[in-house]
Amino acid sequence: MLDRTAGFSSGSKLFVGGLSYDTNEVALKDAFSQHGDVIQVKVMCHPVTGQSKGYGFVKFSSEKEAAAALEKMSDEVLDGKNIRVHFANSG
Numbered sequence: 001m002l003d004r005t006a007g008f009s010s011g012s013k014l015f016v017g018g019l020s021y022d023t024n025e026v027a028l029k030d031a032f033s034q035h036g037d038v039i040q041v042k043v044m045c046h047p048v049t050g051q052s053k054g055y056g057f058v059k060f061s062s063e064k065e066a067a068a069a070l071e072k073m074s075d076e077v078l079d080g081k082n083i084r085v086h087f088a089n090s091g
Contacts, residue, residue: 011063013088014070017055020079032058035072036065057088
């Protein structure tokens, strides 16, 4: 069976945890864009209050860029909080 998502495999998507509740998608993209071509950013928010849940996802155009960002951004401080960065779970 062919993998039709090969160009956008889960290896190019990072989970970012430990975010400040003040960190928005613009700030997250700005921080990670230093390490590659960010094509999608999502901060997960409560559906009613709109407040950040403290985690999000950053998708890069390639696995190589995602791996570089993972290495550089793990345990960095963003908006006063130490963030955790991992490859996102597929599917």
